[in-house]
Amino acid sequence: MTTSEAALIQRLRRTSAGSRNRASRQPGITLGIGDDAALFRPRRGHEIVLTCDWFLEGTHFLRDKHPADSVGWKSLARAVSDIAAMGAEPRSFLLSLALPESLTGRWLDQFLSGLRRAARKLHCPLAGGDTTRQSKVLINITVVGEVPANRAVLRSGARPGDLIYVSGRLGQAELGLHLLRGKPKIPNLSPAAKNAALKKHLYPEPRIVLARWLADRNLANSMMDLSDGLSTDLPRLCAASQVGALLDASQIPTAQFPKWNRAGKAHALPVLKINALGLALNGGDDYELLFTVSPTKSSRIPAQFQGHPLTAIGKITRNRAQILSHAGGRTQLLQPAGWDPFRP
């Protein structure tokens, strides 16, 4: 079977919300797939938020390990997470897709199914895109969102004394990746913990509602999403804000993990180099929120939001260093060891 570009675009249309009457004065997509470009009518008094995100076979996902519908879901969810991290709401997305002819059947169907589910769940319909052929699957997603003017929460707003919060449990997605790869073997992990980690890795849910809630109430001075790991992302927030951070290792909410390992006890498998704190510091793909809150407002941050814990893990310092303090009083400089595609 061969697929012309026109036939492929026809299939993509089913993922789109369709275009409304162009004369409509309602904000939103006024022209979808099928023209040179998409048309979008912004809400009055709002700013447009724009992001784009690679999702590449071999780099961001493994074709033999990741189900096609997870590739579809995750490619959109991770891009939407950047919109959420500004305190904005996603409105629409563009899909750039390149794939081998051999995947235009079943694989593409499942990919589009996952993408469609994410688009519905995240209220972010497809408005257009570009397709071409390649030997590997290449995905690039552009998301357009909206935020009331001057209400976006930036990385650059953290102030000395702010409490540093994270949502969710960190390192769970990285644990899911280990489970998916099947190495290292992680014994003694409960089926529930396994499922939670796999779900977090394959079908992440960007914290759109939480971020909007924080932005609407002006509770967060700074915010970003955790995509590359806390040890890599926190320094980015600190650099943008020209501040440092002191983290309390014992407060960092980690994935459920066998106790023996967390305590550092020797184990029969010498290759097992991962532990819960390491995963939480350096694991990527969590798509939780990292945000800072003035001490005067911290009492307004609930312990949980929609079932996800919100945890204060440290504070912002005037001293530019990022320091990790352990339970026994030992401190160390935080070493960025999360995801960086250019690190050798």
Next chain:
Amino acid sequence: MTTSEAALIQRLRRTSAGSRNRASRQPGITLGIGDDAALFRPRRGHEIVLTCDWFLEGTHFLRDKHPADSVGWKSLARAVSDIAAMGAEPRSFLLSLALPESLTGRWLDQFLSGLRRAARKLHCPLAGGDTTRQSKVLINITVVGEVPANRAVLRSGARPGDLIYVSGRLGQAELGLHLLRGKPKIPNLSPAAKNAALKKHLYPEPRIVLARWLADRNLANSMMDLSDGLSTDLPRLCAASQVGALLDASQIPTAQFPKWNRAGKAHALPVLKINALGLALNGGDDYELLFTVSPTKSSRIPAQFQGHPLTAIGKITRNRAQILSHAGGRTQLLQPAGWDPFRP
């Protein structure tokens, strides 16, 4: 030399216009590179126009043939052409770039130099993006533009009786590609014709001003840009408008080409299968405009606009077929033979 993602982003910042004061009430980019997403303040009474475009090594350009600064220029110009084709003005772009470590030196410098020149020329500064490492150069460009509400010119507006116009001379960019590849050898081509063709292929200029001029005066019922070749793009416009077309082959403005070939005379090189009309019908990458005009308005279309010819090449018909009529009275169905990445 190794390049961290942070260092690469730092170099990209020099391509960006920088962000203005966020409290500014002026429309435009209010937050550029360095956060989770870019912020853009739309003009009141305008719609947002969005497009994204692949530009991939091996598919859309050849690394050993195309200079890096042409890759930079063209990757932006061709995406902006889609915005222009709506009658809109480009405002800003996002760059998704993946490349091998070995190209992060001189090649990247020249790529960014070409990209920067295009951004200045097209008044379309960089607002953000995503970078990663890959074995081949992968580029995806998102452009955001603006058009006064309800003034965008779509593919779907062509009406039976409309005259079909094109800007410029068609097939010149494809001729440039042949010259760049060095095959087939094309004898008797003047140096001026060679230079014009190479420039058109390497550094195309989207017809932003012409398209705005047509849209502002409500002169074009339908419009698109010619990126994949007239024989492939015209059927798309006809399908969107549910009409057909009758083209006059003798009127199609072609590239300068040796006379002997155009007349179909035999030539010493039997491999020379290209001719000016074939290039004009099937050659890609011209980024000229294809638009249709009511007969009552055609007198307002000048013969030239900013030095580029505007030529009526046929008319829109109620009959859905696309027919090419030749000088001697012979007619044929137009066969889509332009660029389609999925055609085997």
